[in-house]
Amino acid sequence: MIELYDYELSGNCYKIRLMLSFLKLDYLSKKIEFHPGKEHKSEKFLDINPLGQLPVLSDANLILRDAQAILVYLARKYDENNVWYPIDEPEKVGFISQWLSFGDLITGSSSAARLHDTLFYNEFDIEKCRERAHTQFRILDEHLFFQEQLNQSWICDGAEPTIADVACFPYIALSEEGGISRISYPAIRRWMDRFKRINGFVVMPGVFPAGPE
C-alpha cells in the first residue's frame, strides 16, 4: 500500500493527492501535524526525511521525499498510458523538468507568503515573497497565453496535461491566501479552470471546484 506523509493544508502534499487521484491509486494518508505541532521537525519524522519537509511517499521499500520527485515516480511507475511523464519524448521531458523547477520556485514565493499570512511564519519578508510570485505569475501567464494561441491547453505541448501542470497548480490556486491576487493573470485563471476539469480532480481547503464545461 502506498503511504503518504500528509498534511491537509499543504499545497505540496496536495500535488501528490491530486496525482494519486488522477491515477486512481489507493493510498494511506499518514497525517503529520505541521501546525501547530511542528511534527515535521520531530526526531521521529527527521529519521524519515532529514530535511524535515512534507510530503514523503513510501511505496513497498521505497521512501521518497520532494513533491516533484514523487510526481515523477508515480507517473513513471503507475501511468500505463505514459502521458503524465512521457519519457520517450526527450524535448517534452526537458520542458517538464523546466516547469517542475518553476513549480518549486512558486513554493518559495507564493507558499511562503501564505505561510506568513496564515500560519504565522513571520521570518519571511512578505513583500519580497509577493513580488517574486508576481514576477513568476507574469512569466507563466505569458507562456499560457501563447500556448492558447497555438491551441495548446497545458503548460507543455500535447493534448494531455503533464506532471508540470500538477506541480504548478496548488500554490497558484492558493496564492490569494498569501495576499497575491490573480486578477492580472487571465490566462492562468483559464488554465486553472481547465485543470479543475481534469477527470479525477480533487479539492483541498481554499481550492474551489469548477463547474461542468
Place this chain on the structure above:
Amino acid sequence: MVSDLKKIWYPIASSADVPRRHVYHAQLLGREYAVWRADDGNVNVWENRCLHRGVRLSIGINEGSELRCQYHGWRYANRTAGCTYIPAHPADAPARTICNNTYPVKEALGMVWSGEEAFDKPTDFKNFEKYTVLRPIPINGNISIIKKMVSAKYQMLGHVTQDMKNGVIKVILKNEEVILFFIQPQESNLSVLRGVVNKDYVDSDRVVFLKLHNRILQRLRDDIEVLSERENSDPMLVQIARVSAELSEMPQKSDAGRQAVLKVRVAEKKNTASGICSIKLVSLDGQLPTFQPGAHIDLHLQNGLIRQYSLVNGPGETNFYNIGVKLDQLSAGGSEYLHKHLREGDVLACSVPRNNFPLRRDSVKTIFVAGGIGLTPLLSMARALDVMGLNYEFHYFVQNKDHIAFNSILKALKKKPMFYEGLSPKNTEKKLNKILLNPQNSMNLYVCGPGPMLEVTRQVAANLNWPDSSVHFEYFKNAKVIDDSSSFEIELARSALSLKVASGQSILDVLRANSIDLPSSCEQGACGTCKVPVVEGLIDHQDVYLNESEKKKGNVMMTCVSRALSKRLILDI
C-alpha cells in the same frame, strides 16, 4: 476626475477572456466585476459580490445560464442578475428584491467594454472591420504616465502617434496598419494597456505579430514600472451601490389592485400544438424582471380581461417571456382573444412574474406529471433541473400526438420525457399508480393539468402514502362555486385596524377599499398570490391552492375567496 471617467466606455477584457463556462475577474476605477458569458452568447458584467455574504462571484461557477456562488450556492440569472434559488430555503421562491447590481456592457473590436455610468453610445472606430486584439498588458502605473510612455515608445520606433478622445492613442505603423491603444484604469496605480490592430492576422503570422508587440509592450511596462515605483497613491474609493430604490423601499399605499407594470411586445406567435399557441413577449423598455421556474404573469388584454399564464422559459432565458395558451372552447374571452385577435407586434401590459409554485432542488428525485396545457410551469421546472443534472422524471399526458406542445423544447431535454397519448380516465389512473409507486424520502411530485386529472393524481399519491408536503400542484382555475354569503369581522394585527366584511364582499375587496394593497393575481383562489397568515379564528377555505394539511392547520388563507367560520379573524398583516 474619477467621476468623469465613470462615464467613459473602457475595454475591461478581451472577448477571448470570456470563453464558455468561465468567470473573468475584472476591475475598473477600483470597482471589481465578475464578467461571464452565458451559453446564449450574452456577456454579463456584475458587481463582484454575492448579495448573501459578500463573497466574490468571480470565484463562482458559470453554469451556462446562471452564475452560482461558490459559498452557499445562491444562483443568479443571466442578464437580470436576479436570484433564482437559495439552497438553504429550498421550498421558497427568492424575493424579487434579491438582485445583484449589473453594469453596462458592449462587445466590439474583440473586446468587452463597460463603464459604471457609460450610458451613451460607445465611440465607433472607423476602418476596424477586421482586427486582431493584442495581448493585454497589466502595468503598475497610472493612465497618464502610461499614455505618455506609449506614445514616446512607438515614436521612438519610427511610427506616428495621435492622441484621440478619452485617452485613446492611435498608432499608425510604418506599414500603414493602425493600432488603437486603450488604457483601462483598474486601480489608482494599476492599469491595463489594451491594443487592437486593424488587420485580421491568422495562423503563424498572428503569433509572430502578437509576440512582437507583446515584447515591445512588456519592455515598455518594465520602463513605466521603474518610474511609477516612486508614486504611492491611495486606492480608489468604491461604494457598493444599494439595490434600486424600487426594490428596496416599501411600496406606496394604494388601492389600485392588480397592476400591469411591464409593457411588452408580442415578438413571436406561433402554433405549437393543436389549439395551443406559443407567445413570446419582449420588453419595450429595458430588462424584464427575473423569473423562477414555476412563475406566472398576469396578462392584461386589450379587451379588459386579465389572465394568468405560466412561463415555459428555461434558466437564463431572460430576454423574453414565453407562454403557452390553449384555446378554451368555453372561453370567456381570454384565450379566444389571444388566439384570434393578437398579432405579432401588438403591445400588451403584464405584471412582474410571481412564483407561488416554487421548485425544490434538493429532492433525490422529482416527478413531474403534466396534463395538456398544464405542461407549461412544469416544463420550465424540468429545464432548470435538466441543466443542473438533477434526477427527475417527466410524464406528459395528452389527448393525442397533435396536442404535444413545445415539442422542440421537450426534445432538447437530456432526460427524455415520457408521453402518454389518449388514455381513458381509468387507464390514466392505472398509469399514475405505476408512476407514483414507492415514494421515498426527499422525493417531490409536481402536478399541473385539468381539474379532474389533478384530483385523481392527488388521490393516487395519497393512497400510495405520498406525504402532503411532497405533493405540489397548481390548478388552472377554481371550479368551485364560491359561497360569499357570510359576514364577519377582520382584525389586522400589524396595521391595528378592524374592518367588517359584508356578504358579497371578499376580504381582498375590503382591504383594497381601505388602501391596503395586497398583491393578487387570479382572484379566484387558484394561484396563491393573495395568501396571508392568520393569527386567530376559524377559516372557511374555498380555494384550490392550499393542500389539505395546510387547510387543516388553519394559519394561512387566500383572501380573494376564503372567508371566516368564526365571527372574527385576526390576520397577520
